[in-house]
Amino acid sequence: MDEGVEYCLDLLREQAAVNTLLLSPYRYYGAMNRPLHLMGDHGVPLRDNAGRKLPMVWVRHRDSCFQDTRLRHAQPAADTEYAGREVFAELLPPLRRRGMKLHARIYEPGAGAAKHIANFDQVLTTTLEGKPGEKPCWNSPEYRAWVAGTMRDLFQNYELDGVQYGAERVSPLSQLLYGGKVPECFCPHCLARGRDQGIDAEQARRGFTELAEFLQGQLLDQPRPADGVLPTVLRVFLKYPAVLAWDYQWHVAGEEVNQLVRDAVKIARPGARVGRHVDHAQGSWDIVYRAAVTGADLAASCDYVKPILYHEILGPRIKGVWTERLRKTLLSELSQPQSLDLYYSLFGYDPELAPKLEELAELGLSPDYVYRETKRFVTILDGKAAVYSGIGIDIPKGSGWGTAVWRSDPERLDRAVRRSFEAGATGVVACREYEEHSLESLRVFGRAVREANT
Numbered sequence: 001m002d003e004g005v006e007y008c009l010d011l012l013r014e015q016a017a018v019n020t021l022l023l024s025p026y027r028y029y030g031a032m033n034r035p036l037h038l039m040g041d042h043g044v045p046l047r048d049n050a051g052r053k054l055p056m057v058w059v060r061h062r063d064s065c066f067q068d069t070r071l072r073h074a075q076p077a078a079d080t081e082y083a084g085r086e087v088f089a090e091l092l093p094p095l096r097r098r099g100m101k102l103h104a105r106i107y108e109p110g111a112g113a114a115k116h117i118a119n120f121d122q123v124l125t126t127t128l129e130g131k132p133g134e135k136p137c138w139n140s141p142e143y144r145a146w147v148a149g150t151m152r153d154l155f156q157n158y159e160l161d162g163v164q165y166g167a168e169r170v171s172p173l174s175q176l177l178y179g180g181k182v183p184e185c186f187c188p189h190c191l192a193r194g195r196d197q198g199i200d201a202e203q204a205r206r207g208f209t210e211l212a213e214f215l216q217g218q219l220l221d222q223p224r225p226a227d228g229v230l231p232t233v234l235r236v237f238l239k240y241p242a243v244l245a246w247d248y249q250w251h252v253a254g255e256e257v258n259q260l261v262r263d264a265v266k267i268a269r270p271g272a273r274v275g276r277h278v279d280h281a282q283g284s285w286d287i288v289y290r291a292a293v294t295g296a297d298l299a300a301s302c303d304y305v306k307p308i309l310y311h312e313i314l315g316p317r318i319k320g321v322w323t324e325r326l327r328k329t330l331l332s333e334l335s336q337p338q339s340l341d342l343y344y345s346l347f348g349y350d351p352e353l354a355p356k357l358e359e360l361a362e363l364g365l366s367p368d369y370v371y372r373e374t375k376r377f378v379t380i381l382d383g384k385a386a387v388y389s390g391i392g393i394d395i396p397k398g399s400g401w402g403t404a405v406w407r408s409d410p411e412r413l414d415r416a417v418r419r420s421f422e423a424g425a426t427g428v429v430a431c432r433e434y435e436e437h438s439l440e441s442l443r444v445f446g447r448a449v450r451e452a453n454t
């Protein structure tokens with residue numbers, strides 16, 4: 001809207017070969033207020049988001065769709081810029097005139113959503129220590145009713161062509177292994193689920209406690225145990241097998257939420273396509289997720305999968321997550337180069353084409369990574385769901401959402417797109433956000449898409 005709808009859609013279609021928008025109608029996720037210096041110049045004067053008051057919700061919701069839950073979307077605030085505008089209703093006619101499609105991009109609300117969504121604090125997870133977590137519990141009936149009501153309302157109200165849904169989360173076990181975070185969820189709904197599944201919640205609690213104490217100690221540089229780190233961790237699983245069963249149920253509950261999204265959308269609008277966002281951690285470094293969620297699981301809840309395959313930013317991410325943090329927990333007996341070699345070997349990347357440790361943060365991974373991961377998703381989905389590779393464009397470096405501009409290398413960006421199609425992708429998604437993309441990168445992306453498909 002800042003750039004002008006007609007101008008922006010023409011640019012996307014003509015320069016970047018975009019035929020479908022994936023558009024988020026909410027700002028709960030917290031990533032939509034990028035600072036001026038990280039925003040791409042699209043030929044229209046940029047506006048500084050600092051100090052702007054913008055709506056939290058860009059659609060209208062009906063109370064009738066939320067009868068089974070106390071949760072309510074944020075109310076429209078009259079004192080915001082663009083107040084009362086309905087982005088889907090407004091965009092559909094100009095998109096249709098251009099033969100373009102519209103999918104809702106629905107993020108799971110992140111930490112801080114409780115400030116905006118009424119009663120969201122009632123559905124948060126409960127940590128091992130009995131404190132509220134930051135994210136919703138997937139076993140909460142009220143949270144599930146809110147998700148289903150949101151989908152039903154959106155797809156009854158607006159002629160959307162599809163949705164792309166996905167929660168950027170890894171399991172309690174992954175969070176512990178990769179960062180020593182206190183496990184969750186032990187809320188009454190999760191305890192009931194454990195009981196139904198015949199899992200001993202007390203055993204799970206004891207095992208998670210022991211594992212948390214050990215790994216958090218390692219992160220604080222406590223001495224390595226005489227038996228070694230891996231046997232110490234394995235001992236917890238042998239003594240308390242309920243830890244693994246508890247963690248698996250966390251994944252199964254997540255799949256159930258995805259199936260609920262699919263069902264709500266398909267009932268409201270049978271022709272709509274349901275997509276699944278598989279985030280960077282889930283796809284590219286979390287071995288627990290890879291073990292727990294199979295291609296068949298993914299295909300059971302969607303028509304297409306968009307794996308996040310950001311080749312450049314994966315370099316600093318792997319450096320931070322794998323060769324630094326994981327080396328403080330599971331891999332403390334390995335050197336940094338050894339841990340990187342292990343990563344390449346375990347995930348099937350060619351070390352000849354992948355960067356050395358000292359190049360990792362500056363160079364990132366190569367388009368070969370995009371090819372291999374696309375091929376893996378095509379293989380595991382086995383024709384039951386399409387793959388749209390999520391191509392990383394101009395993703396900033398630095399902590400959080402990024403702090404410093406990192407413009408994509410044009411040649412590698414071009415190859416990442418082409419290699420996706422060579423690996424069997426049905427399409428590609430220009431990621432992460434349009435506002436980050438430079439015009440030059442959008443043109444490179446668009447040319448590669450067109451040439452790969454002629």
Ligand SMILES: [Zn+2]
Pocket residue numbers: 125126137138139140185186187188189190191
């Ligand atoms: Zn729970």
